[in-house]
Amino acid sequence: MGILFFLCLFFSALLQLPGTSSIRSVNQELIKQLKLPLYHHAWQTSLSSLSEALALDDARVKFLNSRLTNNNNLTASAHSVSTEVLIDGKESVTVPLNPGQSIGVGNYYTRIGVGTPPTYHLVVVDTGSSFSWIQCEPCAVYCHPQIGAHFNPSASVTYRQLPCGAAQCGSLKTATLNNPMCSSSSNACIYTATYGDQSFSVGYLSTDSLTFGSDTLPGFVFGCGQDNDGLFGKSAGLVGLAKNELSMLSQLSAKYGKAFSYCLPTASLLSSKPGGGGFLSVGVSSNSNYKFTPMLSDSRDPTLYFLKMSAISVSGETLNVAAADYSTVPTIIDSGTTISRLASPVYSALREKLVKIISAKFKTAEAFSILDACFTGSSDEISGVVPPVKLIFEGGGELDLKPQNVVIEVEKGTSCLSFAGNSNLRDIAIIGNQQQQTFDVFYDVAGSRIGFAAGGCR
CATH class of the missing domain: 2.40.70.10 (Acid Proteases)
Known part of the structure; x- marks a missing residue:
């Protein structure tokens, strides 16, 4: 669940x-x-x-x-x-x-x-x-x-x-x-x-x-x-x-x-404006705009949907992280996990880059539960300075994240990065629903591939 x-x-x-x-x-x-x-x-x-x-x-x-x-x-x-x-x-x-x-x-x-x-x-x-x-x-x-x-x-x-x-x-x-x-x-x-x-x-x-x-x-x-x-x-x-x-x-x-x-439509925590346009489809999609990555399996739990992340970029520049840091643990995509979890070295590099950019205009705030990179400002305000973030997967699949996929308002006037790092080096990485929102995500199980297309909620 x-x-x-x-x-x-x-x-x-x-x-x-x-x-x-x-x-x-x-x-x-x-x-x-x-x-x-x-x-x-x-x-x-x-x-x-x-x-x-x-x-x-x-x-x-x-x-x-x-x-x-x-x-x-x-x-x-x-x-x-x-x-x-x-x-x-x-x-x-x-x-x-x-x-x-x-x-x-x-x-x-x-x-x-x-x-x-x-x-x-x-x-x-x-x-x-x-x-x-x-x-x-x-x-x-x-x-x-x-x-x-x-x-x-x-x-x-x-x-x-x-x-x-x-x-x-x-x-x-x-x-x-x-x-x-x-x-x-x-x-x-x-x-x-x-x-x-x-x-x-x-x-x-x-x-x-x-x-x-x-x-x-x-x-x-x-x-x-x-x-x-x-x-x-x-x-x-x-x-x-x-x-x-x-x-x-x-x-x-x-x-x-x-x-x-x-x-998955945008889920705004504090906004009175409802999201919409989302859907669930069973059957082969007619969308021709997908960028695909192989759907992988793990014998320890063959029911989950695994994929391989190869890089993360901020403002078009890939993080200074060793390639092995992305693949030392398996990565799954999951509709039921909200906050994406990243391997510790990957999260640390992403956090450092984003905090440096955002904190230039917004004061940092105390951590909120599992979210340890927070700022004083609404998500709408902070969105103006959030740089383009892209999750890149093996084979060419990618999630070109918008500001609402990167920051989340946790209380009025306080927003946090919607990522968390794994404290255990052996824990799996997870692409959660906060990062999937507004994308058309296609699970081609028969073809063993996962596709991402922007602008999916209409």
Whole structure:
């Protein structure tokens, strides 16, 4: 689950755009592309809330690192208790993708339909997760507060629980990082999904029809959550876009191909002006302006999206950093991490360069949580002196960052660089959503490449 970075006071309706078509190559037929808008909503927060949110962002980063060190021991004791309750039988292609402020989470979210007839639910979208789940009646243990009604399996004529012997039950270990369990009374497969901030969902592995944009997928495999708690805001659940076979991407790939793209709209912390124009698309993109970098893999966690950063430039001049400093640790791109993490030598060089330029006109301020390069001034004011920053990736892919991708206003009159350095030299580098905002990011999983195009949110 992505880190919960924003708290919102407003709720807006989700809009739907018509599906479009795109061409994969001259030798292939047209493949439909599901596409709906993504919005950013105005919000306000307190100092303590934002500090806590940044701490949770750090918790997610530690969780991602644990997945590469085979140290995934973050399952809380409460999970085993709720699972025992279920085992004992006490049980009674494009879509709108929106930033999660309006439902009280920092991830981006969309609306999906589940069941026949479908009921619609707001769910967090996460490229760092593979498993999808929603809160289900009768909420045998606990359901966190959400916008809208829980999914009611008994009201769907196509819903069914999967038995313990189902092949999908055997796939849960790699999808959720937790072993499946089995209800002795009903032979139902039970999943446990845990996240870096100690949030969790426990329930029944199930199948039902998924309405995704303008299309419906029968037999979608998901979790019907009976004990769900943590920092999901008021969302109904979560859908995963990582590379595991149970992810939503994999399940939609037979019809739309193994590809998706998105644009994350600007998420301004203190501005009353809402962002907009974002989208999530499943299918091959028709955008011809991508600059591509190879999509890499790491056997320690093959579900995540790895890439190789080769340089960072400021005002057209590359940082004075050894090439090896960019490649000593793996780099992933993740929609759920807010603040990008860089290897310590790379971050130090970037920080030094930017602080020298910005502090010539704006006084430095105290560190704010994990952000240690801060200034006295609003982001709009400081944006006028922020130089062009470019993240350069192997093969020619690049993110030509705008000032709003580089600085973030953390409280009225105080702004910080939206990067952080890794304290552990072995920690992975992460390209977070603050740096991805306003870019069209294309994940061509079948072609093993990631593309970036400027001006993606329209």
